[in-house]
Amino acid sequence: MDFSIPIRLRIEFDEKTCVGNKACMKQDPSLFKFDSIKEKAILIGAKPQQQDKRFYILEKDFDSLNASRALAAAKACPVNAIQVFDAQKGVALVSNKVDLSSYKEVHVQYDDEKEFVLDPKGYFLIRADHEKKNLEVAFCNEKNKVALKVVGKTPLEIYQTIINKEKLELRADHYAYLGRELQKAFTALQFGLEYVQDNELDLNKKH
Ligand code: SF4
Known part of the structure; x- marks a missing residue:
């Protein structure tokens, strides 16, 4: 201005x-x-x-x-x-007011079964360690070959480490997946639930 x-x-x-x-x-x-x-x-x-x-x-x-x-x-x-x-x-x-005067609204357009594509750079293995109350993430850059392991207490510190310190440069949807799974594992740790990667949390299934 x-x-x-x-x-x-x-x-x-x-x-x-x-x-x-x-x-x-x-x-x-x-x-x-x-x-x-x-x-x-x-x-x-x-x-x-x-x-x-x-x-x-x-x-x-x-x-x-x-x-x-x-x-x-x-x-x-x-x-x-x-x-x-x-x-x-x-x-x-x-201003701290949200401007709603002009925006685009879209409805979801994604079918995971038909559209999911594996990231060619690798995949994550995620674990909730109930004994130590830790979240563990391993990144495999080829099948069953762990190239990086990150251990922490919260999703935030783990994904920030992976994205900004380790700079794996993965696809945006892969990082979104990591955040979603870490939050599930974190919730499982907090409430003593079983965590199985890629499954929805079962609130009746205790660890
Ligand atoms: S949150 Fe940060 S940027 Fe905002 S007023 Fe406080 S110190 Fe300043």
């Missing part, structure tokens, strides 16, 4: 929503800093609201450079904790 003249912005920050990942302050350290006790962002100079002491508002004039930085900080927030408004026009420049 191009602001050729100074603009008055109203910035709203919801501390309750903030997850403290510091993305905002990387974009605009003059506007946001980190509260290491609360592990949340601080919107510098903002006032807490009477009705909600963890909701902060800052309204002031910004030159074009600082306005762009403020918008970049708000857009960088992964959890929509920051909203920015043009204070004079009352228009949202970065």
Whole structure:
């Protein structure tokens, strides 16, 4: 957005929503800093609201450079904790509202029995270790040949390791499959259920 003249912005920050990942302050350290006790962002100079002491508002004039930085900080927030408004026009420049004014809706178009294609790069073997409460994933790059084994406690840490650290560069649907199976195995561990890869969980079947 191009602001050729100074603009008055109203910035709203919801501390309750903030997850403290510091993305905002990387974009605009003059506007946001980190509260290491609360592990949340601080919107510098903002006032807490009477009705909600963890909701902060800052309204002031910004030159074009600082306005762009403020918008970049708000857009960088992964959890929509920051909203920015043009204070004079009352228009949202970065909003936490979902825009439903224009989108495409599709109905599912996939038949697994007819359309499933094995990933030529390999396949996963997934196990729930009930004794150690671990999730185990082995990746085979040829039949019955394990090339990689990853052990962890949560689906998130395992698939992030596989996707972003090990960089197997598999098909997107293969990673989606991994996430789905890991979540099933994780649920099985939590509730003491039997986990069999590719089968739906049977809530009556205890490990
Ligand atoms: S980017 Fe959002 S979640 Fe992250 S610290 Fe800033 S306000 Fe908090």
